[in-house]
Amino acid sequence: MTESGAGTGAAATGLPAQVLGHRRATGPLLVATGVLLGAAALGVSIGPADLPLSEVARVLASHLPFVHLHVNPTDDAIVWQVRFPRVVLGAMVGAMLSGGGAAYQGVFRNPLADPYLLGVAAGAGLGATVAIVHGTGTHLLLPLSAFIGAALAVALTYALGAGGSRQSSTGAIVLAGVAVAALFTSVQTFLLQRHSQSLEEVYTWILGRLSSATWGDVGLMAPYALVSAVVLLLHRRLLDVLRVGEDEAESLGVRAERVRIVVVVAATLGTASAVAVSGLIGFIGIIVPHTVRLAAGGSYRRVLPVSMVAGGAFLILADVVARTLQSPAEVPIGVVTAFVGAPFFLFVLRSRRAQQGVR
């Protein structure tokens, strides 16, 4: 999918280059990728065990194919088994939450939509609570349960909210999401009341963490994240068309209902898989896409891919802060993102009001 534009087209037709439309995504994307790589380098190098940068680089290099380097097994374990998967998972979770947030904002045409809008958070929370309360020993059942809970919640929301006239559909879905979230949360609260010894564990899970990240978690999440990312990126041009509303999008030949379902399913897959392995890390789905919009404009052709990359970078950096602030103890990462996120939320609200006031 190329963004053809300026260059040869303008020269051939003699028309001014700037009339020929969309700004390229490559500029912001390169910047975001640079930040991501920098964040990853930082994430891998920082930790309670003081490892020199050169040693970290050696460990990483030793895992490249055809490279034979001898490294200290402890250092290898720290970098490759503890830090690196954590960084990779952070990037993936950040990408899914940011991409999902941007996608939801596009589909529901609401800048305050986040990937938890349709009950994903409440569903995953309930799923996790059920798994924790029933004392499942296996590491696998918790993410699976959370994933299923999230998927069920969204399915229920959609079933309740969709249908009916075109105009009311989007609003109805969002409201159904609120209702479903309330329902699932109430069941969760009920369970916790009866099993209060699990309260702390559930709460810790809800706050979100990357601290126990393993390559297994990465592998668990990877297929869903990949599918989600690919589908969302393929639909970014259509999300731009939806910006003029469903009615006009239909008159331009886009089946708004179908785009909505596909995007919601894809974003939910990505979000649910992220939540399953890392808990409910909040605010990323709002902070990152909006910041990207401020920097790169409102077109989803840029916002979607750049949000994914920038989201990955942001979460890695937030994780670095979370584990260095009170080193060697860790602040829950959800606290860090909320600290940055809450004021940001207010900033977005104010700037939108100002913008509308000017109009």
Next chain:
Amino acid sequence: MLELTDVTVRFGEVPAVAGVSHRVEAGSWLGLIGPNGAGKTSLLRACARLVEHTGRVAVDDLDLRTASRRALARLVAYVPQHPELPPDMTVAEYVLLGRTPHVGFFSAETVHDRVVCAGLLDRLDLAAKAERRLVTLSGGELQRAVLARALAQQAPVLLMDEPTSALDFGRRVDALELVDQLRVERNLTVVSAMHDLTLAGQFADHLLLLAAGAIAASGPPAEVLTEDVLTSHFGTAVHVLATSDGDIVVAPRRYQARPRVP
């Protein structure tokens, strides 16, 4: 060629459009006039398949119900009365949306698409504003942008709902003249709902006067724009005058004489 057969639009019990049948010849301009609530917008939306309706709407004998959304968008372009304008979108991006029916599902716009849009921006006097965000445009400029977007679809049928209400006197005529030029060049079939009866009479080949969802009068402007017809349907007395060019001018007849200020 656009053919309407017994088109009915219902919102609940009351029909907004009640069994309208009409044939619009290819390359001609049909003006829809009538009081508020007569069903002009609903009829246009039914033709664009944006509202539930019974009856048949066909373009060149193709029943639009059988067409996919995409195919329909290539045949019918719709200019809404109250378009949704994303404030952060640039004019160029907005007009390029008009090429959506021609862009492959997983592709982006081609150079040809951009050339088409650049040409339209030029003709609608928006080239200088191409990279400006929509929120910075005036009402008139926005209306021209919406028109440009519809024209970018390059559809043989153009449906317009009050396309010039925010434009000043001069620009109003310019926009309609442009549509008329394009109509002749591309053999467009134009259907427009217009409140300005004089302009409707000047630009349309045929007028349909709608009242309570049904056709109350149908014919060339000279036949429909008469004092009897207009007075009975709009509920106000009118002057109907002919200019030296043969155009018809409709002007309201004031209720009472105003004392002249010396």
